[in-house]
Amino acid sequence: MYTEILRIIEGGLNKDIKKINNYARILADKLEKDGDGKLAKLIINALDNKPSSMVSMDSLLSSPVDQESRMSIVDITMPIKNDGEVVLPPNIANKVNDYINLYSHQNELIKNGLEISNSLLLYGIPGGGKTTIAKYIAYKTGLPLITARFDAIVSSLLGNTSKNIRKIFEFADEKPCILFLDEFDAIAKARDDQYELGELKRVINSLLQNIDTFSKSNLLIAATNHPELLDKAIWRRFNTVIEVGLPNQNETERLVVNFIRGLDNDFLGDEKKLNRIIHNLEGKTPSFIKTLFNNILAQKIIRKKETLSYEDVLIEIFESNHKDFSNEELIVFLNESGISQERITQIMNISIRQVRNNLKTK
Incomplete structure (x- = not known):
């Protein structure tokens, strides 16, 4: 028991509450085994009434x-x-x-x-x-x-x-x-x-x-x-x-699911759309992905949109990866990601002719 008493004293001198707690419990356990249950109980009660894990x-x-x-x-x-x-x-x-x-x-x-x-x-x-x-x-x-x-x-x-x-x-x-x-x-x-x-x-x-x-x-x-x-x-x-290191595809998917948990969206139930999102996030850090979805969700709230759309995510990914880009580059990216020409005209507020002409010269 001398070892435990010495350690408790060391803990007190160093203000190490955890050490005091650990060795006091060991001491109480030994006292119990040696037949001094009363003192053992007093020690445990004292420790339990002053939880070591609480920090004022x-x-x-x-x-x-x-x-x-x-x-x-x-x-x-x-x-x-x-x-x-x-x-x-x-x-x-x-x-x-x-x-x-x-x-x-x-x-x-x-x-x-x-x-x-x-x-x-x-x-x-x-x-x-x-x-x-x-x-x-x-x-x-x-x-x-x-x-x-x-x-x-x-x-x-x-x-x-x-x-x-x-x-x-x-x-x-x-x-x-x-x-x-x-x-x-x-x-x-x-x-x-x-x-x-x-x-x-x-x-x-x-x-x-x-x-x-x-x-x-x-x-x-x-x-x-x-x-x-x-x-x-x-x-x-x-x-x-x-x-x-960097997350793999499975971990990236789990991150995406965590960030939009409980929100209406049109891509988690669509394997092809989800896979395209994950593919576009390849090589990105958890911090990048978190910031990306924070921005997307902020815009959803500001624009009072009920559903988080596949296109919203694609555009945010594209803009995050390309600080300087043309409308032509965004049209190509959206089209290659499975967005129809008609939908692109709605998203970008341009004519179908502009979309088609741009894709022809690609």
Whole structure:
């Protein structure tokens, strides 16, 4: 029992509520087995009356600021239901769920002598869904997401950047949460980069020290679009590393279905139309697809249209892919996508002769 008492004291000194909770429950379990059920019950009652997963809004509102600019250096968001609706490739979904399970089964792991650092590094293309994954993990664990603001962290005052990093880790250490380091390469660049200043190289050392001492009971997630820029020592600090890439056809279809769920449309029940939409979204990120459908749905509301049409989606895709285009190019695209000449005249408010002449010269 001495080990549990020592760990509880360590947790108290470090304000690590999760660690206190985990080892106090282990201690109560051992006391129960040794015949001291009364004390065991008192410990469990004390823990249950003060849930470790609850984070007071006061503690969240007193967020750290940069000394020079007085800007807040973190953004804090609470998980919401929409964060639980994600589309992930099976291999990534499995890795993410394994990571969540490490946190969910922390008590069991500790009982068996294992203390695993709950750190995750996400890397891949911009807009691929790294932030979405972080929010999904917050939703599944019920933990607030504390996102470091690197625009405010990097200070012009010598030494302040390292101080800001320490402030963020100390703030996140004090409460059950997920610390999310987005655009991680902004402060985690390789120390052998000849173009970086000496101060920024010292920032890496500060970052590594803070990662090493960060509470094992909390979650640490970092994300970058540029993994090739990261310092080699950074990679060793993360137990789980996941590459986030482009969605395949099935995942793209699931994204489309999610974005228009519950809305009247004329293409989800038409395999040929749906396949054409999916084909035109090939190579696009989840972020691109989300923005695309947000724009489409906004126009539907503004124009008071009852049904979301196949043509609406095609035109938005075409315009998103072609910043400068002619009417002739749009006519060809719509025609090749199965839209009749008569319908094109209605959509574009032009004559049938213009449509036919354009298609003849194609």
